[in-house]
Amino acid sequence: MINSSINFELPEISLYSLNKVSKREFFLKRMIDLFNYHQKNCLEFKNMMYSVNFNGDQISKIEDLPFLPVRLFKMYDLLSVPRHDVVKTMTSSGTSGQSVSKIFLDKNTAMYQTRILSRIVSSFLGGSRVPMLIIDCESTVKNRNQFSARAAGITGFSIFASKRIFALNDDMTLNLEGIKEFIEENSKKTIMLFGFTFIVYQHFYQELLKHKNEFDLSNAVLIHGGGWKKLIDQAVDTNTFKSQFKSVCGLNRIHDYYGMVEQTGTIHMECESGYLHTSEYSDIITRRTNDFSVCEVGEQGIIQLLSLLPVSYPGHSILTEDIGIIFGEDDCTCGRKGKYFKIYGRLKNAELRGCSDTYAEKN
Amino acid sequence: MQKKINYLIGDSSISDLQLLNQNSFEIFSVESIEFLSELSNILLKNSEVKKYPDVATFAFFIRKANLNLLKKNYVNNQNYRIGRGIVFHITPSNVPVNFAYSLLVGIISGNINIVKVPSKNFEQVNIIIYSIKEVLKLLKFKTLFENRIFIVKYDRDSQGTSIFSSICDVRIIWGGDISINEIRKSSIPSKSTEITFADRYSISVINANEYLKSENKRKIATDFYNDTYLFDQNACTSPQSIYWVGSKDEINDAKCIFWSTLESLLIEKKYHLQPITSIEKLTTFYSQAIVNSNIFKTIQINNTIWRVNNPNVLNGVEFYKCSSGYFNEFTINSLEELLPMINRKYQTMSYIGFNKSEIINWVNKSKPIGIDRIVPIGQTMDFSLVWDGFDFVSNLSRQIEIK
Numbered sequence: 001m002i003n004s005s006i007n008f009e010l011p012e013i014s015l016y017s018l019n020k021v022s023k024r025e026f027f028l029k030r031m032i033d034l035f036n037y038h039q040k041n042c043l044e045f046k047n048m049m050y051s052v053n054f055n056g057d058q059i060s061k062i063e064d065l066p067f068l069p070v071r072l073f074k075m076y077d078l079l080s081v082p083r084h085d086v087v088k089t090m091t092s093s094g095t096s097g098q099s100v101s102k103i104f105l106d107k108n109t110a111m112y113q114t115r116i117l118s119r120i121v122s123s124f125l126g127g128s129r130v131p132m133l134i135i136d137c138e139s140t141v142k143n144r145n146q147f148s149a150r151a152a153g154i155t156g157f158s159i160f161a162s163k164r165i166f167a168l169n170d171d172m173t174l175n176l177e178g179i180k181e182f183i184e185e186n187s188k189k190t191i192m193l194f195g196f197t198f199i200v201y202q203h204f205y206q207e208l209l210k211h212k213n214e215f216d217l218s219n220a221v222l223i224h225g226g227g228w229k230k231l232i233d234q235a236v237d238t239n240t241f242k243s244q245f246k247s248v249c250g251l252n253r254i255h256d257y258y259g260m261v262e263q264t265g266t267i268h269m270e271c272e273s274g275y276l277h278t279s280e281y282s283d284i285i286t287r288r289t290n291d292f293s294v295c296e297v298g299e300q301g302i303i304q305l306l307s308l309l310p311v312s313y314p315g316h317s318i319l320t321e322d323i324g325i326i327f328g329e330d331d332c333t334c335g336r337k338g339k340y341f342k343i344y345g346r347l348k349n350a351e352l353r354g355c356s357d358t359y360a361e362k363n
Numbered sequence: 364m365q366k367k368i369n370y371l372i373g374d375s376s377i378s379d380l381q382l383l384n385q386n387s388f389e390i391f392s393v394e395s396i397e398f399l400s401e402l403s404n405i406l407l408k409n410s411e412v413k414k415y416p417d418v419a420t421f422a423f424f425i426r427k428a429n430l431n432l433l434k435k436n437y438v439n440n441q442n443y444r445i446g447r448g449i450v451f452h453i454t455p456s457n458v459p460v461n462f463a464y465s466l467l468v469g470i471i472s473g474n475i476n477i478v479k480v481p482s483k484n485f486e487q488v489n490i491i492i493y494s495i496k497e498v499l500k501l502l503k504f505k506t507l508f509e510n511r512i513f514i515v516k517y518d519r520d521s522q523g524t525s526i527f528s529s530i531c532d533v534r535i536i537w538g539g540d541i542s543i544n545e546i547r548k549s550s551i552p553s554k555s556t557e558i559t560f561a562d563r564y565s566i567s568v569i570n571a572n573e574y575l576k577s578e579n580k581r582k583i584a585t586d587f588y589n590d591t592y593l594f595d596q597n598a599c600t601s602p603q604s605i606y607w608v609g610s611k612d613e614i615n616d617a618k619c620i621f622w623s624t625l626e627s628l629l630i631e632k633k634y635h636l637q638p639i640t641s642i643e644k645l646t647t648f649y650s651q652a653i654v655n656s657n658i659f660k661t662i663q664i665n666n667t668i669w670r671v672n673n674p675n676v677l678n679g680v681e682f683y684k685c686s687s688g689y690f691n692e693f694t695i696n697s698l699e700e701l702l703p704m705i706n707r708k709y710q711t712m713s714y715i716g717f718n719k720s721e722i723i724n725w726v727n728k729s730k731p732i733g734i735d736r737i738v739p740i741g742q743t744m745d746f747s748l749v750w751d752g753f754d755f756v757s758n759l760s761r762q763i764e765i766k
Contacts, residue, residue: 044653051652051659069646076653289638291665292645302638321642347639 008037008311010112013280015123016336020329023338024062027283030308031065031316032056038314041080045314063285063294067304067319070262073101081106081312090152092261101261106312113265113309116281117156124255124269125160125221131186132161133179133220135195135204137168149261150196153225156264157194167195167204174207183215190219196226197256201236208248218250225257225267229346238274258343262315263307268341273333275340281308284339286326287319289347300325300344321347367521371480371492372499373513379530385510387446388473390760391434394507395470398498400427405494415487417460424746425467433471433748437756444760446473447556448532453524453546454478455537457597459485464746465535466512472759477513477527525549533759538562538599558758560599560751563710564681567602567740568698571609571617573716583715584624586741590713592634593744595687600711600736600743603684604691606701608716614694622668629667629688640687641666647685654679661692676700681708698725709733710751713740 011026018026035056039046045068052066059065072078079086085106092101105113134154141151158164165182169175183191195204200222208215222245231241238256245251258276259267266282278284285294286301295301303320310316324343332340368375388395406412406422413419423429437444450469454462462480469476480488492514498504499512517523528534528549536543538560551557567587577583591601607614644666652658655677661670671691673680680691695701698721712734714722722737735752738745748755 047654047656048649048652050656051648053659068649069642071642071646072649075646075650289641289666290636292641302642319642319645321639347642348637349639 008033008108010115010281010308015119015279016277016338018280019337023280023283027280027306027308028059028062031062031306032059034308034311034316035065037311038080038316042078042314044076044078045080062283062306065306065317067317068314069319070101070260070321073103073262073313073315073318074099077102077104078315079104079313086312090149090261090264092149103261103264103315104313109310109312112311114156114159116265116279116309117267118159120267120269120279121157121160121223124223125192126190129160129162130190130192131182132158132164132192132194133167133182134158134164135167135193135200135224137170137172138166139170149226152261152264153196154194157192157223160192167193168199172199172203174203176211179215183217187216187219190221191217193217193220193222193224193251195222195224197224197228197241198226198230200224201231201241205241205244205248212248215249217245218252220251221253221255222251223255223257223269225259227346228343232345260305260318260320262318263305263310265309266305266307271332271334271336271340273340275327275332275334275342277332277334277336277340278338280338282306284324284326284341286324286341295326297326297328302347303341303343323347367517368523368526369516371514371516372495373477373515374510377510381510382449382475383530385475387448387475387760390444390446390473390756391430391438391471392473395473396427396430396434398504398508399425399430399467399470401498401501401504402494403427405497406491409490409494411486411490415490418487418490421460421463421467421491421746424464430471436748442762443765444473444756444762446475447759447761448474449530450474450476450533450535450759451527451531452476452478452535453537453542454480456481456483458594459487460491461537462488462514463491465537466514468748468755468759469535470512472756474533474759475511475513477515477531479515479517479523479527482516482518531555533558536560556758558753558755562708563599563751564604564684564708565600565602565711565713565743566604566606566709567713567715568606568608568701568717569617569621569714569740570716571607571613574617574621575613577716580620580624581628583740584621584628586739587621587625588628588632589741590743592629592632592688595637595640596689597686598744600713602711602713602743603689604680604693606693606695608695608697611694618692622663622670626664626668634667636665636667636687640685644669644685644687644689647683647689651680651683651691676704678704680704681706698722699729701725702729702731705731705733707733711736711738711743713738713743715740 039049049066054066086104087107088105088110090103090105136150136154141154165178167175167179242254245254256270257267266279268276268278270276283306285304287293287304288295288301300323303322303324304317305320306317322343323345324341326339326341329339330337403422403426406418412422452462452465452469454465462478466476466478495512499508515523524546528551531551532555534551534555534557536546536559539562543559543561594601607618648660648671651671657674659672661672663670667688669689673691673693676693714737
């Protein structure tokens with residue numbers, strides 16, 4: 001099934017510029033197009049929508065759109081293009097023993113992802129390419145067929161690099177000489193540091209501590225994402241993270257980002273005021289778990305993410321297991337339009353009551 | 364025996380040989396009944412027990428009169444049965460009192476028992492263990508039972524499972540499937556036997572017309588609550604599917620009253636739906652919808668009761684199991700229509716509005732390949748000496764043939 005009737009060329013909109021009224025209109029229209037498209041092209045999606053009596057013609061606001069729990073992408077291969085059109089399969093970075101999400105990209109969806117990611121990050125970094133220090137090791141990106149979220153992030157962000165080096169050796173130790181050289185060479189330029197939050201902290205910050213003030217990264221911007229779970233276990237929050245980096249190497253421009261492998265491309269960057277932002281290509285709704293009703297501004301709920309990019313797989317409206325608060329729309333002190341929010345962790349797994357297991361205990 | 368094993372009851376220094384050389388008792392022996400009835404007395408006198416209805420129910424089950432009543436089903440002059448020897452019980456991590464029932468069947472069948480209890484700390488477990496110790500302090504029980512009851516706790520990385528497996532005559536594994544496979548990596552002696560309780564699926568059958576006529580619908584709702592929400596619908600006896608029998612109108616009326624009564628009860632009991640469960644219900648529902656596009660969700664005020672309407676009977680519905688109030692609903696004209704649905708995974712069928720003879724007739728006629736228990740709603744969790752189709756006493760004892 002080839003869908004030629006709907007034009008899926010992404011509209012070019014300048015980022016963080018549309019007010020909520022204009023955004024809603026444009027966003028909803030394309031969302032409904034996506035729902036219709038996926039119903040036509042993905043049998044599983046069609047059946048799911050049928051079971052909740054979905055009818056695109058009757059939807060007047062994005063809050064009424066159905067959402068797929070992200071777990072479904074771990075359980076089923078969901079795709080809306082023929083398998084031979086898939087150019088890349090991305091997987092989530094599930095910890096050992098867990099099943100991973102599989103996300104199928106065709107050429108167009110992969111291109112949309114790259115394009116939007118590039119525009120979002122450029123708007124924070126400035127237009128030109130910069131030298132990039134990747135806080136990871138090269139072997140992470142070696143396997144080109146199976147794309148882990150980590151590899152996808154590194155490759156995705158590498159488009160901003162005028163040149164790049166990996167800060168870690170393959171055994172995850174610090175490549176001290178390489179880093180020193182790189183910093184010296186680029187001392188007059190803005191440098192981008194990129195990596196996954198936990199790796200950045202564990203394998204970069206913790207090591208820098210042993211070389212306090214040997215490195216000057218005051219000309220660098222650190223962009224990191226991937227979640228705080230492991231750091232919260234170590235009682236490191238975003239403020240601690242920032243102040244520790246500042247004191248150890250003078251790094252003071254740090255942006256966290258929030259994104260899901262299910263919606264690569266439409267990441268949500270942390271602004272100067274410390275809030276994550278939606279762009280024109282994505283939206284967020286917080287919901288109450290009790291009945292999935294929509295939360296008020298300022299009320300904590302589970303996060304539904306909407307993205308205009310997924311065409312080759314039905315990941316355009318997903319329900320995450322992350323908990324967050326939306327603080328407002330269009331009126332963040334940083335000046336960007338769109339919703340701004342924060343993440344407060346993830347839902348806990350259920351405590352079991354009832355007979356089910358004699359062995360699989362967590363000790 | 365081993366360092367990493369924590370002996371809550373029993374002497375850890377006893378050798379395997381000493382254990383193996385002890386004789387079995389006869390089933391329902393006077394000593395065993397006396398021991399359990401003493402335990403019952405001690406528990407029932409303990410004011411703490413009032414806080415834990417599950418402990419009280421257990422104490423009530425093992426009182427002398429009940430045991431003597433049960434004895435009648437097993438003991439007669441024609442056969443002579445004694446315990447098989449050493450029974451190793453691996454009890455579930457989530458139902459605190461289950462270990463006590465497992466121990467009880469081991470004792471009443473005349474065996475030496477090694478019981479692994481959950482590593483998680485439950486007050487119910489503590490109370491029962493404390494009380495067993497009290498009984499064992501009494502001289503007449505001390506000498507008889509001192510080396511016949513071992514209650515142990517150990518972590519996954521301990522050698523406990525393989526050590527106890529290697530000397531047991533019977534191993535009882537209280538599920539689920541994954542654990543059973545894992546535990547089976549530890550072998551048992553070739554002559555030994557095993558009782559396993561695998562993951563099961565349970566259903567309810569409601570006669571709509573009889574339900575509508577019933578006077579105490581609130582009692583029915585409470586019974587149903589106890590079967591399901593009390594343990595977040597995780598017990599294998601908890602119904603996951605509801606079959607409504609009757610005419611369309613009767614069923615519509617019955618469903619309406621049944622679910623709204625339950626809904627009020629859940630509010631009254633302040634049932635707490637764990638947040639992640641809402642997402643699990645939605646995930647299960649969509650998984651089901653992927654293969655059965657004609658199902659739909661019946662609208663409820665919130666996610667606490669999640670009803671999946673199935674226009675047709677559906678094979679394989681047991682794959683879509685969830686917890687904390689996720690129900691598949693089906694409409695059938697008579698019990699006969701149940702038969703094609705039932706397979707080996709089916710365990711308990713609870714019912715409303717049928718009399719026992721109708722049920723017996725149905726079983727006689729259809730001889731279902733699955734379903735081990737058929738009980739009125741509200742009694743799915745009641746313990747019985749026959750469980751999952753196994754008769755504990757027969758399986759934990761051996762008959763000595765004398766001619």
